[in-house]
Amino acid sequence: MIFPNEDTVVAVGFDCEPFVFKNAGGWKKDASLDHKKDAGQKKTSVAQQWQSLDKKGTTAVSTSLDTKHQNTISWIVPITATDFTTSGLDGNVVWWKL
Numbered sequence: 001m002i003f004p005n006e007d008t009v010v011a012v013g014f015d016c017e018p019f020v021f022k023n024a025g026g027w028k029k030d031a032s033l034d035h036k037k038d039a040g041q042k043k044t045s046v047a048q049q050w051q052s053l054d055k056k057g058t059t060a061v062s063t064s065l066d067t068k069h070q071n072t073i074s075w076i077v078p079i080t081a082t083d084f085t086t087s088g089l090d091g092n093v094v095w096w097k098l
Helices: 046-056
Strands: 002-005 008-011 019-023 027-032 073-078 083-088 093-097
Touching: 002 073
Parallel strands: none
Antiparallel strands: 002 008, 008 019, 019 027, 073 083, 083 093
């Protein structure tokens, strides 16, 4: 966790994305800083995915996440009051701006 100011906390961990918590009469999750990669893509049901796999005759299923980090974030380093970096078990280092 880092504290950019006295009313804001940025926390990282197992969710593979940094979350901002604000203190407004109690600590509450304010936002995720990670913009999902497939935010504009159409979602398909599990049944549609299996039907598609059956038609193609493949068993390959994508295991990639919709976040910049693909595994637990294990380190967070403040750079400036509004910038910080994270690194994770996936080997990625990401620069973030609040």
